Structures are given as structure tokens and as C-alpha cells.
Amino acid sequence: QKEVEQNSGPLSVPEGAIASLNCTYSDRVSQSFFWYRQYSGKSPELIMSIYSNGDKEDGRFTAQLNKASQYVSLLIRDSQPSDSATYLCAVGMYNFNKFYFGSGTKLNVKP
Amino acid sequence: DVKVTQSSRYLVKRTGEKVFLECVQDMDHENMFWYRQDPGLGLRLIYFSYDVKMKEKGDIPEGYSVSREKKERFSLILESASTNQTSMYLCASSVRRNTEAFFGQGTRLTVV
Numbered sequence: 464q465k466e467v468e469q470n471s472g473p474l475s476v477p478e479g480a481i482a483s484l485n486c487t488y489s490d491r492v493s494q495s496f497f498w499y500r501q502y503s504g505k506s507p508e509l510i511m512s513i514y515s516n517g518d519k520e521d522g523r524f525t526a527q528l529n530k531a532s533q534y535v536s537l538l539i540r541d542s543q544p545s546d547s548a549t550y551l552c553a554v555g556m557y558n559f560n561k562f563y564f565g566s567g568t569k570l571n572v573k574p
Numbered sequence: 575d576v577k578v579t580q581s582s583r584y585l586v587k588r589t590g591e592k593v594f595l596e597c598v599q600d601m602d603h604e605n606m607f608w609y610r611q612d613p614g615l616g617l618r619l620i621y622f623s624y625d626v627k628m629k630e631k632g633d634i635p636e637g638y639s640v641s642r643e644k645k646e647r648f649s650l651i652l653e654s655a656s657t658n659q660t661s662m663y664l665c666a667s668s669v670r671r672n673t674e675a676f677f678g679q680g681t682r683l684t685v686v
Contacts, residue, residue, distance in 0.1 A: 507617075
């Protein structure tokens with residue numbers, strides 16, 4: 464079983480809609496959770512980090528964490544074509560200096 | 575802003591060559607990482623370092639070594655490059671454990 468799992472997509476949404484990206488993880492003692500955006504041929508860019516259960520909002524992005532269900536999600540409101548990219552979920556394991564990455568969900572926002 | 579800089583954006587090397595990939599961060603981060611990214615396989619950790627001269631193997635260390643002589647610099651070494659090491663190599667750093675990692679621009683290495 465992979466430590467971090469994401470649906471590979473592609474997820475297609477129309478411009479202006481809400482895109483919902485999901486991630487599950489296997490290690491119950493995971494403590495830190497991150498979402499990265501990666502455009503084709505580029506390196507991952509940090510969008511958000513979340514450490515506590517609940518929601519965290521930053522502009523059009525909301526991260527949601529549910530540790531009991533071992534689930535973290537990213538909502539993108541008012542999706543734009545420029546949001547079309549692969550979104551990577553990363554999980555930091557307790558007391559370890561490394562992260563596990565999901566394989567990413569490809570998002571297509573259609574004009 | 576955090577800046578992680580990788581020495582090359584593109585590299586082409588021959589099989590059997592010794593290859594050095596350099597990474598520098600300017601934010602006094604404790605942790606530095608080397609990943610490779612391949613289609614369908616995602617990001618895989620090769621090595622990481624949590625302090626100067628300290629290193630730990632990641633998930634795929636075979637065929638690689640690393641060096642961290644100074645806090646800001648973390649080098650990945652391919653001892654004898656092989657075609658299956660053709661990949662995108664990504665360096666990252668984080669201020670300390672369990673905090674967000676910031677990535678360099680990546681080095682696309684082709685071994686012929």
C-alpha cells in the first residue's frame with residue numbers, strides 16, 4: 464500500500480467552478496500535510512500547508528484535513544485555466560525528516 | 575523568498591560518467607533533499623540530509639551518493655551514470671523537520 468494516494472485524473476472542470484482534489488494517507492501519526500502545484504516541465508510549487516484538523520483558507524484555495532479519516536483535500540474556487548496543472552499531496556511523517564508524495568492529480572480547467 | 579538553486583537545468587551525459595548535481599539554498603535550512611521524478615512513478619526520495627555532513631538514504635539510493643560539506647549546499651553524485659538514471663532530478667530544502675519543502679527548478683538529466 465502506498466503511503467499517500469491520489470486519483471491520477473485527469474479531473475476536468477469548467478472555468479469558474481470549484482475543483483476538489485483528494486488525498487488519503489496510510490500512517491496515522493502523520494503530522495504535516497502539504498499541497499503543491501506542478502506545471503508540465505516545471506518543479507513543484509508550494510500552495511498550502513496544514514497541520515491541524517479542519518479548514519485552512521488562502522485566497523481561492525482551501526485545504527481540509529481530517530486526521531481521523533486520514534484524508535486531506537484541496538478545494539480551488541473560481542477555477543481558472545491557469546490552474547490547469549498537476550497537484551501533488553505531500554505528507555510529513557512524525558519525527559521524520561522526510562515527506563511522502565502522492566503521484567499527483569492532473570487538473571484541466573476548460574475555458 | 576526562499577531560493578533553491580540547482581546548478582543545471584539540462585544535462586546530457588554518457589554512460590559510465592561520474593555526474594555531479596549541485597543544489598544551493600539561501601535560507602539557512604536544516605534539511606535538504608534529492609528526489610527524482612519519473613512519469614507514472616511520482617516523486618521518489620533518493621537521499622536527504624538533516625545537518626552538515628549528515629545524510630540518510632531515501633527510498634532509492636542505489637547508484638547515488640551525496641555530499642553536504644556546507645549547510646547551504648547539497649550535492650548528488652551519480653558514481654557511474656546509466657541510462658536508467660535518465661530523469662528529472664529535484665532538490666528541495668526545509669527549515670526543519672515536518673515543515674514545508676521548497677524546490678529548486680529541477681535538472682533534466684539524460685544519460686546516453
